[in-house]
Amino acid sequence: MTQQDSSTPYALITGASAGLGKEFAKQLAAKGLNLVLTARREGQLRELAAALEKQHGIHTLVIPGDLADENEPERIHTTCQQHGITVEWLINNAGFGLPGEFDAHPWPEHKKTLQVMLTAPVHLAHLFYPAMKARKRGYILNIASLAAFAPPTAGHTLYEAVKSFLVKFSQSLHLEGTDHGVHVTAVCPGFTYTEFHDVNGTRQMVSRLPESMWMQADEVVTLGIAAAEKNQDVCVTGGKNRFIAWLSSALPDRWMRKLAGKQIQKYRKR
Ligand SMILES: NC(=O)c1ccc[n+]([C@@H]2O[C@H](COP(=O)([O-])OP(=O)(O)OC[C@H]3O[C@@H](n4cnc5c(N)ncnc54)[C@H](OP(=O)(O)O)[C@@H]3O)[C@@H](O)[C@H]2O)c1
Structure with missing residues (x-):
């Protein structure tokens, strides 16, 4: 076990209390990075931080908070500055699904x-990117989704739109960052075993999907980190998901909607 200096760079991970975020914490700690962990469930964050400090001899800072509060990105940034923390990896991961039609939700x-x-992901990138650019070293990973490439469906109305935005945003910032040593990558997982579908109440529905459509969180995260290190702008995780994304870009939109739209709709709660 090597004891890291607190001046060793940090990875800041949003949504680190569960699923992909927790796995990013584990894999980046194993690389020797110190960690800033944030999410709403403080207990889970502290437990994870203590375990990773013990296992890898790293430093951690837990900042519990709700990203639904528009002041939260600024508060996270200020807290990092107050602790003299250099954030080298920003993992914009926190997220959830909101099943149901647009007008069903207030x-x-x-x-x-x-x-x-x-x-919040754009705001956090805006807060941390300048220092990465000045240091000529940094990684920003925006966790988007295969949904950004799949045909639109009814229900979960904003999810696909938001994830598409994250892909485009990442691609543009990737072009700007590359000249300055900052790698920006949109990581686009397909169905992945995490708490995501339990939280949004669609576990039963999606459990009808064939096992072969699912990936483990650790595989997704390993691929995402590798893609960022190679400075890829987009990383669709897994062969099947890459094929679906490729098909979506290769086929005319109306064909793809006919071919796959109805299939995907079966797993979307309206
Ligand atoms: N699992 C999949 O099949 C899948 C597929 C494609 C993309 N994704 C994307 O992957 C990312 C991670 O999701 P996951 O699958 O790991 O889901 P998860 O296991 O449910 O984890 C979601 C994380 O986001 C945090 N979070 C949710 N709302 C928050 C809020 N208001 N403020 C701060 N943190 C919040 C949660 O922490 P607290 O509850 O403690 O706040 C939790 O740590 C999401 O962006 C999701 O859209 C997932």
Whole structure:
């Protein structure tokens, strides 16, 4: 076990209390990075931080908070500055699904979706990118989804739109960052075993999907980190998912909607 200096760079991970975020924490700690962990469930974060400190001799900072609060990105950034932390990896991962049709949800729920999954990642990137650029070294991973490439479906109305935005945003910032040593990557998982479908109440529905459509969180994260290190702008995780994404770009939109749209709709709650 090597004891890291607190001046060793940090990885800041949103949504680190579960699923992909927790796995990013484990894999980046194993690389020797110190960690800033944030999410709402403080207990889970502290437990993870203690285990990784013990296992890898790293430093951690836990910042519990709700990204639905528009002031949260600024608070996270200020807290990092107060602790003299250099964030080298920013993992914009926190997210959730909101099943059901657009008008079935009151505006505050849509607003929260946009704040947590769209505004907060962009705001955090805007806060941390300049220092990465100045140091000529940094990694920003935006966890999008295969849904960004798949045909549109009814239900989960904002999810595909938000994830498409994250892909385009990542691609543009990737072009800007490359000249300055900052790698920006949109990681696009397909169905992955995490708490995601338990939280949004669609576990039963999606469990009808063939086993071969699912990936483990550790595989997804390993591929995402490798893609960022290679400075890929987009990483669709897994061969099947890459084929679906490729098909979506290769076929005319109306064909893809006919071919796959109805299939995907079976797993979307309206
Ligand atoms: N699992 C999949 O099949 C799949 C597929 C494609 C893309 N994704 C994307 O992958 C990312 C991670 O999801 P996951 O699958 O790991 O789901 P998960 O296991 O449910 O984890 C979601 C994480 O986001 C955090 N979070 C949710 N709302 C938050 C809020 N308001 N403020 C702060 N943190 C919040 C949760 O922490 P707290 O509850 O403690 O706040 C949790 O740590 C998401 O962006 C998701 O859209 C997942």
